[in-house]
Amino acid sequence: MDNLPDKYKFSHEFCFFLHDQLVEALKSGEKASIFHHEIKMNPDEIAAIERLSGDDLLAWLEQNGHKDQVWILYYKQICAALISDMLHFVYEALQCSKKGKLTVAYALLRKPFKENLFYLEWLLGDPGGFLSRFDVGNIKKLSVNSALSEDDRIGIISKALNETAVGDWLSPEFIYALRFDKKFQDSLEPLFQKANHLVTTFRFLETEGQNFNFVFSDQESWESQWNHLYTYLPILLFHTVEIFEALLSKFATRAEGFDLTWIRTLIGFAFWSRGCVLEFDHKALFKEVRDHLTSSNLKCNACKSPIEFDDQQLLNLYENYSMNCNKCEWEFDLWGMHEKR
Incomplete structure (x- = not known):
C-alpha cells in the first residue's frame, strides 16, 4: 500500500538509497571480516585461554596485557552492532511512512537517531572516553541524557563531524537541536515524543485540551508530518552515512x-x-x-x-x-x- 504523496517520493527514495548504502557498507564489511580482530599470542597464552569464552575471556585478556586489543575488538563490534540495529528501525519507519502510518514512523525513528547515532558519534569523536565508560560496565555512565550535559553532547557531535570526509557541513548545534531540543522549532524531538506518548505535559510539547497526541490526525496533519519528515530525515541519514564511513576508515580501506x-x-x-x-x-x-x-x-x-x-x-x-x-x-x-x- 502506497499512500505517500507524489511530492515526497523523491525524498523517500533518497532516504532508502542512503539506508541501502549503509546496508551495503555493513554487509561488505562483514564479508571481508573487517569487524573481526586477531590477537597474536604465544603458546602459553593460547593454552591459558583454551577453555575461556565470553566475559571470562575478555577479563583474562584485560588482566594479561591485552587491554588495548580488547578495546579494538569493542570498537569494531560496537560499530557493526549499532548500525545494524539502527537500520532495522529506519527501514520499518520508511515503510510505515509510505503506508501513511506516520505515528509509527516517528515512534520508530526516535531510538536510532537519539541513541544509536549518538553512540556512533561518540565512538568516532571521543573513542577513548566512550570505551573507558563502556569497559567499566556502569550503564549510568553511558546514558545519553543523564551522563552528559547538552554542551558535552554538542562537543562530541562537533568532534565526530571533524572526523568525516565532509567536515562541519552543518553546525553541531543544528544537528543536536534537530534530534534533542524540544524548544527548537524545526526539531524532530517534539514529534518523537508525541508519537510515543498519548499525553505530553512538557511546556513546549503539551497536549492540547480534549485531545491525544497524533490520535486524531487528519489529512492536513499527515501532510505536515510528511513535510517535516522529508525535510530533515535525508539530512540525518546523510550525516549517518558520513559518520559510519569515518568509523570504518579507522580499521578498513576502500x-x-x-x-x-x-x-x-x-x-x-x-x-x-x-x-x-x-x-x-x-x-x-x-x-x-x-x-x-x-x-x-x-x-x-x-x-x-x-x-x-x-x-x-x-x-x-x-x-x-x-x-x-x-x-x-x-x-x-x-x-x-x-x-x-
Whole structure:
C-alpha cells in the first residue's frame, strides 16, 4: 500500500538509497571480516585461554596485557552492532511512512537517531572516553541524557563531524537541536515524543485540551508530518552515512578507483536539495559532481566519445547506474565500476 504523496517520493527514495548504502557498507564489511580482530599470542597464552569464552575471556585478556586489543575488538563490534540495529528501525519507519502510518514512523525513528547515532558519534569523536565508560560496565555512565550535559553532547557531535570526509557541513548545534531540543522549532524531538506518548505535559510539547497526541490526525496533519519528515530525515541519514564511513576508515580501506557510490550520493543530495526549504547550495553541488565526472574521463563504450553530464544524464546515473552517449546514444551501465571494500 502506497499512500505517500507524489511530492515526497523523491525524498523517500533518497532516504532508502542512503539506508541501502549503509546496508551495503555493513554487509561488505562483514564479508571481508573487517569487524573481526586477531590477537597474536604465544603458546602459553593460547593454552591459558583454551577453555575461556565470553566475559571470562575478555577479563583474562584485560588482566594479561591485552587491554588495548580488547578495546579494538569493542570498537569494531560496537560499530557493526549499532548500525545494524539502527537500520532495522529506519527501514520499518520508511515503510510505515509510505503506508501513511506516520505515528509509527516517528515512534520508530526516535531510538536510532537519539541513541544509536549518538553512540556512533561518540565512538568516532571521543573513542577513548566512550570505551573507558563502556569497559567499566556502569550503564549510568553511558546514558545519553543523564551522563552528559547538552554542551558535552554538542562537543562530541562537533568532534565526530571533524572526523568525516565532509567536515562541519552543518553546525553541531543544528544537528543536536534537530534530534534533542524540544524548544527548537524545526526539531524532530517534539514529534518523537508525541508519537510515543498519548499525553505530553512538557511546556513546549503539551497536549492540547480534549485531545491525544497524533490520535486524531487528519489529512492536513499527515501532510505536515510528511513535510517535516522529508525535510530533515535525508539530512540525518546523510550525516549517518558520513559518520559510519569515518568509523570504518579507522580499521578498513576502500579500494582505490572511481567511487560511484559517493558520486551517486552527491547527485541524489543535489537533486533533493533543489526542493528543500533549507538553503543548500545545490548549484555548487551539481558543479562538484560534474567536475568530478568530467575529470574521470568517462567515454562511450561504443564510439569512445567523452560523456557530457546534463541533468538527465546525472539522474540516470543516480537511479539506474546507466548513462547514454551524447553522440551515438549508446546506453551502458556502470555497475561494474561500483566500488568494493
